[in-house]
Amino acid sequence: MKINKIHKASCHCKAVIFELHLPNGLENPRRCDCSMCRMRGTIAASVSLENLKILQGEDKLTLYQFNTMTAKHYFCSICGIYTHHQRRSNPTQFGFNIACLEGVNPFELKDVPVMDGINHPADRKK
Secondary structure (H helix, E strand, O other), X not given: OOOOOEXXXXXXXXXXXXXXXXXXXXXXXXXXXXXXXXXXXXXXXXXXXXXXXXXXXXXXXXXXXXXOOOOEEEEEOOOXXXXXXXXXXXXXXXXXXXXXEOOOOHHHOOOOOEEOOOOOHHHOOO
């Protein structure tokens, strides 16, 4: 699947529009089995914080945090779609909902790995 370096994305109602800089295309798409990801069923990928820019609707985003309150999960307050989150395991990155990308059908992705979010890397003993 070919992805442009700069890609537009939005929630379902288009109240929130954002831009992603994907210099290497879509890298490492994944699912997670933590309680939050399991319930939302999203395939996510990551970008560094500076590579996600909200173009419209920042005031429409709702923040949700739980457990350690480290990760910041963002949803459109109008349509409820999860757009992105600041990652707990790597706070220098945003995870983003691949289904929000214009022209990308997440059902076309094959063999998407499932990450062990139940046993989160930040909770594992060193």
